[in-house]
Amino acid sequence: MTAVVIAGVAFIAVVGGGIFYYLYSQAQETEAQELLVYAEQAFRQGEFETALWGDDDVLRTGLVDIINNYGRTSAGNLARYYAAVAESELGNYEDALRYIERFDPPRGILGVGPISFHAVVLSNLGEYSRAADVFQKAAEWDINEATTPQNLFNAAQAAMEADEIARATQLVNRILNEYEDSQVADQARRLEGMLFVRQAS
Structure with missing residues (x-):
């Protein structure tokens, strides 16, 4: 009986952990996508430094922070590509290579x-x-x-x-x-x- 109870508790823990991770991952993805909007806008306007590092004056997050904090999300992956292009446009090819090598292409x-x-x-x-x-x-x-x-x-x-x-x-x-x-x-x-x-x- 004790073994059954222990097994049941272990199963609940595994399932509960899986649900928590899924919800956490979804929340991370949503946050990353929201933060990426400003960086994308700066990128498309050719403001590559701002796209990379954000703007502290208006509390906007840049691509580098998105990569560091949300790197496992799809938005974080896309941020790597944007960062690679931005660094390349700035002539920083070593940095561009570092980002593009970690990008997972679709x-x-x-x-x-x-x-x-x-x-x-x-x-x-x-x-x-x-x-x-x-x-x-x-x-x-x-x-x-x-x-x-x-x-x-x-x-x-x-x-x-x-x-x-x-x-x-x-x-x-x-x-x-x-x-x-x-x-x-x-x-x-x-x-x-x-x-x-x-x-x-």
Whole structure:
């Protein structure tokens, strides 16, 4: 009988804890979304410092505080992306990389842009080989006739900058074989010529 009672109490504790965590998480999400409104507004107006750090004069919270205090929420995740872009716009590429590496991109086409942006940040830091990897990830994230060939082309350019000529050539060939009617096909052909010259030299 005692064992049954103990098991029952344990079950109630687990269920109660689960309900408490759910309600707490929902409250955190709501708070984070409300705080994000001002930061988003500043971000869209190009006020990147204010977006990042908020405005103490009007008691507005910035992206950094949202990330630190609500990092596990969806709004906190989105704040990481905004913060990465804001830091990049301010020329702070190391900080931008730190935020974008912790951002969880959404599935499907909406995730392509942030992943491509991650690759751009790496390129701005001279990390061309890693940038090529991430551009390829963006190309594969949502296969389509627009963003896939564009990101393959970007990956090829980054690979060439990294002096990975064979890899760049392979990427260009994929564009010309699989996406010969894409908007980047002509650029890919020109890049193919440049790669041929690099290989011959």
